[in-house]
Amino acid sequence: MRLSAIALLGLLLSSACGFHLRSWDLTSTVSSAHVTSERRNFLAEPLRKGLDQAGVELSARASDAELVVQLVEERKERRSVSVTGRARAAEYELTMAVHFSVHDTVEGEAHVLIEPRWVETTRVYRVDADNIVGNSEEQTLLESEMVNDLVQQVIRVLNAVSRETGVDS
Numbered sequence: 001m002r003l004s005a006i007a008l009l010g011l012l013l014s015s016a017c018g019f020h021l022r023s024w025d026l027t028s029t030v031s032s033a034h035v036t037s038e039r040r041n042f043l044a045e046p047l048r049k050g051l052d053q054a055g056v057e058l059s060a061r062a063s064d065a066e067l068v069v070q071l072v073e074e075r076k077e078r079r080s081v082s083v084t085g086r087a088r089a090a091e092y093e094l095t096m097a098v099h100f101s102v103h104d105t106v107e108g109e110a111h112v113l114i115e116p117r118w119v120e121t122t123r124v125y126r127v128d129a130d131n132i133v134g135n136s137e138e139q140t141l142l143e144s145e146m147v148n149d150l151v152q153q154v155i156r157v158l159n160a161v162s163r164e165t166g167v168d169s
Contacts, residue, residue, distance in 0.1 A: 029162035034065035
């Protein structure tokens, strides 16, 4: 009983402070989109999922979409940023970046809305020499969070450009 009362209190306090999960509603600015890339890109599928969750209809063909997001290039890097006394990596820095552009199609012609640009995210994590499995799991978790950050960055850019240009008008 006491545990459920504490949980209920926590729920009420978090909702009262204005806490909301991070999400986007692009239905008023973008009705449909198509995500494309020259080769397999680690951001393509998560971006499609993010756009779908934001209320954007995903088009199978670029010609049917209001906006086309072209994933041009990707970059994943891991480098050591500090070392131990035994000359082993103590911390790693993970960097993920995506080069993308956005265009719309009007009467069969593509009009560039966003020139190719990079979005990037970086994280640093410590290495525990006694827990190799934990290090691997932490890196996997960080990479997942970083992909989500990149999706959010692209969606913010799409939201801003569609509001500026009035894409759906």
